Amino acid sequence: MTRVFISRDATALSLGAEQVVQTLQQQATARNLPLEIVRNGSRGMFWLEPLVEVETATGRVAYGPVQASDITGLLDAGLLEGSGHPLYQGDIEALPYFKNQKRLTFARVGITDPVSFDDYVQHDGYRGLKNALKLSPQEIVKQVTDSGLRGRGGAAFPTGIKWNTVLNAPSEQKYIVCNADEGDSGTFSDRMIMEGDPFVLIEGMTIAGLAVGATRGYIYLRVEYPHAHAALNEAIASAYRNGYLGDNISGSGKAFHLEVRLGAGAYICGEETSLLESLEGKRGLVRFKPPLPAIVGLFGQPTVVNNVISLASVPIILDKGADYYRDYGMGRSRGTLPLQLAGNIKHPGLFEVAFGMTLRELLYDYGGGCANGRPIRAVQVGGPLGAYLPEAQFDTPLDYEAFTGISAVLGHGGIVVHDDTVDMAEMARYAMEFCVEESCGKCTPCRIGSVRGVEVIERIVQGTQRDQNTRLLRDLCDTMTYGSLCAMGGMTPIPVISALNYFPEDFGIKSDVDAA
């Protein structure tokens, strides 16, 4: 029986993986070839998806990108023996794009069957939990603090410190809430974990529960992710069956219950307090802070709200130790960050690496430049509220503080590449328009400011009183930055001002350098 791996990842499916599976199955039956197709996560090299990996005596051999129409030719050439073919990629892990990553959080993704409990355990799963069960809550929190892990959802707040606050907040009922809203465009690492290794998130949340004394968890998942929803529900059911969720986790006498709740297409519900409102069944209006959710969170109780990647990074920290994780990275950015390369890029995909690599290395050495061969003109890092950066900034290392230093953000690690045909005034206008669409409406600088922002940018582009309107745009951005309740209104100026500063010519403005 030959095992063949074809991904169930949404992007692989969007490129035809399901048709490949069906055709291969049919043809194998017709040819009497014994074959088992495993639906794994994706390796994250999306220019090669749909990827077909065949298990041979000497390891897995990959072919890609495969379409259903390639199957006959592949089988004729000896697919199941790992023979040569124009789509032959060999050992995927030997390719520089894969080999030069540091896959800690994504260690199993693309390798295991995501919803197989046995596979998970055989590939080092639940070792972190096993260790955690031997520790006191304080000791677990200390491990996470010592690892240097900072929230991967955007704000980069130290995870251990947040957990400590919840641990020390006295209450009968506490909650662990996983922020799986992943609203940032250009990002898909949360999705890939949930589809490719949902157990690691379940394990991370269970450890968080033990650490702070919470017995109930919710995964707030965006409705745009039906494939992640299915994988999570399968894995959660299996964890219950195997005694790894419920009233007696792995025989420890400790309880942890977990369920998935769906969002409904509101970007603001990724903001943690808006998310909690939504989970409570209300409109997603942002709450005033303080009190912090760690003190008064879900249903008024102390609550840990963490991003998917933050929580999914906890098991390896508890398994291999805080030092192991902390030894990766630079400065105050410890461990690894799963970066996501998207937009106009030859090799779009997931690239997990220790902090410190430069943007240039990532974009050209691994990303391969623009998909259409044109020059890269601008990249937006960190989602729709992140800065647009020109080539002159590409030597910035991927590190939280280095990005803050250039008025940019790393955020959730999404990188969207634009070629030289991009109109940056239009991208700035779009950033304001997005804020109009997605503002929760609670505060004026964001709700009204964004509407004004769209108008002012349009006037600048039309050439109506350009100097005056440019000053107005900068003032408006200041008001939004300093007067907004949350980062929706507070950070929308980042893409706008960076576009204006780095690409003034697109607004019809002579660049500052020319003017000086």
Next chain:
Amino acid sequence: MMQEDYLHKQAVAKILLAHQSMPGSLLPVLHGIQDSLGYIPEQAVADIADALNQSIAEIHGVISFYHYFRQTPPGKHTIRLCRAESCQAMNGKKLEQYAKKQLQVGFHETSADGMFSLEPVYCLGNCAGSPAMTIDNNIYGRVSPERFDELIADLKGAAQ
């Protein structure tokens, strides 16, 4: 009461019953109703308000806050086109214009034959396969105008 209204009412009652004991049940209830009926009818709003002890205005407030919920019946198929940055960088706007022209609809509209509703979406997490869209629960990546036509033709063919 018309037959359809009656069936709707029954479906809503069943969903409300199934979620009654759940804390923060409103979103799961709304999802349940939209999953089974395709939208949230006005009558359901009153039933929900009743069951959850909230005002009709409150329920309306929640429904209108979330882009995903709708109060009118959708077409036979719902197409969600990504408008966000990664897809824009890969000709997403051209695809949007093309789709609107082919279907003769704007966003939030349904084609005259009742076959297709077109909705904007801000990222499908398929940015490595931009430009991206979904039709019902199926996801598509690197969608060219030709591919778009094929998919539409397949669905039209299947309907005949």
